Amino acid sequence: MGIWECCELLNNIVDESDPDLDEPQIKHLLQTAEAIRKDYPDEDWLHLTGLIHGDTFPVGCAFDESIVHHKYFKENPDFNNPKYNNKYEGCGLEKVLMSWGHDDYMLIVVFLFLATVSATCHENCFIKQVVEQIHLLRPRSGAAGYRLEVANCQSWRLAVETNNIRNWKMVPGECENYVGHYMLGKQYRDDCEIVADLAIEYAKSLTLAGDGKDIWVFDIDETTLSNLPYYARSDVLFGAIPYNSTLFNEWVAEGTAPPVPASLRLYRTLLPLGFKIVFLTGSSQRLKASRASNLKAAGYHTWEKLILRGEADEGTAMVYKSNKRTELVNSGYRILGNMGDQWSDILGENSGNRTFKVPDPMYYIA
Ligand SMILES: [Mg+2]
Numbered sequence: 001m002g003i004w005e006c007c008e009l010l011n012n013i014v015d016e017s018d019p020d021l022d023e024p025q026i027k028h029l030l031q032t033a034e035a036i037r038k039d040y041p042d043e044d045w046l047h048l049t050g051l052i053h054g055d056t057f058p059v060g061c062a063f064d065e066s067i068v069h070h071k072y073f074k075e076n077p078d079f080n081n082p083k084y085n086n087k088y089e090g091c092g093l094e095k096v097l098m099s100w101g102h103d104d105y106m107l108i109v110v111f112l113f114l115a116t117v118s119a120t121c122h123e124n125c126f127i128k129q130v131v132e133q134i135h136l137l138r139p140r141s142g143a144a145g146y147r148l149e150v151a152n153c154q155s156w157r158l159a160v161e162t163n164n165i166r167n168w169k170m171v172p173g174e175c176e177n178y179v180g181h182y183m184l185g186k187q188y189r190d191d192c193e194i195v196a197d198l199a200i201e202y203a204k205s206l207t208l209a210g211d212g213k214d215i216w217v218f219d220i221d222e223t224t225l226s227n228l229p230y231y232a233r234s235d236v237l238f239g240a241i242p243y244n245s246t247l248f249n250e251w252v253a254e255g256t257a258p259p260v261p262a263s264l265r266l267y268r269t270l271l272p273l274g275f276k277i278v279f280l281t282g283s284s285q286r287l288k289a290s291r292a293s294n295l296k297a298a299g300y301h302t303w304e305k306l307i308l309r310g311e312a313d314e315g316t317a318m319v320y321k322s323n324k325r326t327e328l329v330n331s332g333y334r335i336l337g338n339m340g341d342q343w344s345d346i347l348g349e350n351s352g353n354r355t356f357k358v359p360d361p362m363y364y365i366a
Pocket residue numbers: 219220221222223340341342
């Protein structure tokens with residue numbers, strides 16, 4: 001049975017628990033999916049979720065008035081029980097218990113389907129690694145259940161990517177959802193793919209000397225390896241919570257970051273063209289072993305140099321990276337390409353004949 005036939009069949013079923021008996025079910029499914037498409041045009045998975053969505057609400061606390069058909073809760077014994085009428089605020093989504101209903105069967109079916117798809121992914125499958133570490137329910141509203149009004153987060157992101165906003169410490173709270181959806185959605189992947197396309201076009205246009213001195217410099221975090229499984233965590237919130245170096249270094253030490261797929265494609269194209277690869281990262285020298293094994297596990301199996309920040313390396317990321325590139329140039333290397341997610345990767349001395357910037361609206365490094 002196809003999904004449309006399934007919707008038509010559902011249309012013939014009268015759900016007595018549903019107060020919307022006057023409207024055909026199919027109309028409700030389409031209205032929901034179309035409303036989501038309007039707000040999130042690039043998130044095709046979310047359109048499908050709207051089409052097959054169910055209804056649920058938090059329990060164990062006061063029923064919020066923004067819950068659809070709130071008036072029917074008056075029939076529920078919990079409505080007048082003082083034990084269940086406190087306000088839950090700032091307790092974290094993991095501590096919230098949601099109601100169980102017929103729609104949850106659908107959740108289980110979809111979840112089992114995703115688990116099957118995920119199980120057939122090969123070892124380095126980006127989707128598999130990201131999906132496994134993301135909480136099933138992501139909040140899309142404030143603590144009181146109301147949609148937050150935002151400054152224009154798309155304009156904020158554009159200002160970040162163009163280096164018009166500098167030295168910012170955190171993703172604005174009201175843009176946490178926006179950044180999360182962007183990073184997990186198709187737009188981020190497409191934005192990275194076009195950077196790789198342009199870099200490949202440029203690399204193929206060059207004639208290399210063939211003396212092993214033509215290099216391509218790659219940054220690591222959010223350029224060749226993705227920390228999205230870490231940034232999607234509820235204690236990180238895509239950078240909307242202050243940066244915690246201890247937590248981040250613990251995650252890096254695990255050495256399980258997946259590749260940024262577009263950058264891995266670029267890397268795989270550069271090698272047979274004769275480029276030597278240099279990874280230049282602000283990670284501490286102490287993390288060398290886990291960084292190296294992570295790169296290999298993610299598919300970056302060889303490189304000319306892996307440069308990490310040592311105790312003696314001083315200055316901002318831009319100064320440190322400029323110094324390291326200058327050392328490379330002084331030892332005879334030619335930097336033909338340089339790619340990073342931070343402006344500090346691609347500004348400064350000896351930045352390379354051409355630079356490429358991949359998106360990163362989650363953090364800023366000077
Ligand atoms: Mg980086």
